[in-house]
Amino acid sequence: xxxxxxxxxxxxxxxxxxxxxxxxxxxxxxxxxxxxxxxxxxxxxxxxxxxxxxxxxxxxxxxxxxxxxxxxxxxxxxxxxxxxxxxxxxxxxxxxxxxxxxxxxxxxxxxxxxxxxxxxxxxxxxxxxxxxxxxxxxxxxxxxxxxxxxxxxxxxxxxxxxxxxxxxxxxxxxxxxxxxxxxxxxxxxxxxxxxxxxxxxxxxxxxxxxxxxxxxxxxxxxxxxxxxxxxxxxxxxxxxxxxxxxxxxxxxxxxxxxxxxxxxxxxxxxxxxxxxxxxxxxxxxxxxxxxxxxxxxxxxxxxx
Numbered sequence: 001x002x003x004x005x006x007x008x009x010x011x012x013x014x015x016x017x018x019x020x021x022x023x024x025x026x027x028x029x030x031x032x033x034x035x036x037x038x039x040x041x042x043x044x045x046x047x048x049x050x051x052x053x054x055x056x057x058x059x060x061x062x063x064x065x066x067x068x069x070x071x072x073x074x075x076x077x078x079x080x081x082x083x084x085x086x087x088x089x090x091x092x093x094x095x096x097x098x099x100x101x102x103x104x105x106x107x108x109x110x111x112x113x114x115x116x117x118x119x120x121x122x123x124x125x126x127x128x129x130x131x132x133x134x135x136x137x138x139x140x141x142x143x144x145x146x147x148x149x150x151x152x153x154x155x156x157x158x159x160x161x162x163x164x165x166x167x168x169x170x171x172x173x174x175x176x177x178x179x180x181x182x183x184x185x186x187x188x189x190x191x192x193x194x195x196x197x198x199x200x201x202x203x204x205x206x207x208x209x210x211x212x213x214x215x216x217x218x219x220x221x222x223x224x225x226x227x228x229x230x231x232x233x234x235x236x237x238x239x240x241x242x243x244x245x246x247x248x249x250x251x252x253x254x255x256x257x258x259x260x261x262x263x264x265x266x267x268x269x270x271x272x273x274x275x276x277x278x279x280x281x282x283x284x285x286x287x288x289x290x291x292x293x294x295x296x297x298x299x300x301x302x303x304x
Contacts, residue, residue: 158276178260
């Protein structure tokens with residue numbers, strides 16, 4: 001019988017996972033030798049051969065006292081089977097090479113303040129440490145980016161709860177009330193938390209986080225108290241730098257301008273915001289992403 005005479009239905013039922021047992025039995029000349037070669041039991045290899053013969057509807061070996069004697073069909077199939085084996089080995093080598101690569105592109109997403117004020121200096125250090133890594137930086141507050149595979153690594157201010165993500169807490173980002181020297185020179189210093197009610201305040205538009213903070217202090221502050229309302233933290237920060245009023249921002253942002261001073265450093269205690277580094281579980285199989293993740297975890301922990 002020739003291989004070309006095999007029925008199409010038999011080919012469709014063909015289990016390619018049995019090919020290793022077939023080739024080993026062909027090379028070793030016995031089920032025992034094949035089992036030793038593959039690290040399997042002899043009954044398992046024998047079952048693989050029987051299953052393969054059943055699926056193809058042909059006899060592959062004649063069982064004799066001297067071992068296994070391949071049929072003409074088996075010898076014909078062996079040519080294609082060895083091509084399959086070579087392809088599988090090449091695929092395995094290629095995959096191992098890809099997983100071992102530390103170079104390539106890593107797509108990172110972070111909130112806008114982090115992307116603007118923290119990431120650039122870290123990317124310089126990353127470039128020096130891992131020159132083969134190219135970075136795509138996405139400024140976004142969308143927590144779902146990793147799930148949609150729109151990014152490899154995410155810097156977040158909330159802990160991702162999705163089971164498919166791995167998250168590592170980096171530390172806490174401290175936030176304070178700040179004002180420019182020019183504003184304090186014309187409006188006067190603040191001595192107590194209640195003094196905030198007498199000053200020009202910068203706050204959110206639809207974001208009520210600052211209002212909730214005032215409420216937790218027992219201060220009757222509404223949106224009307226804000227001389228500038230914006231949900232963009234970069235806009236708020238530059239309004240503070242321009243001397244428009246008192247605003248609230250992370251300490252790492254305030255450190256970039258020595259003319260912006262913290263007000264009420266002891267009297268006003270704002271709860272810190274945790275920072276998390278998140279990645280899809282595929283970090284375990286990609287050296288490229290793991291290397292960037294480990295670098296960012298260490299670097300961000302130090303700068304905050």
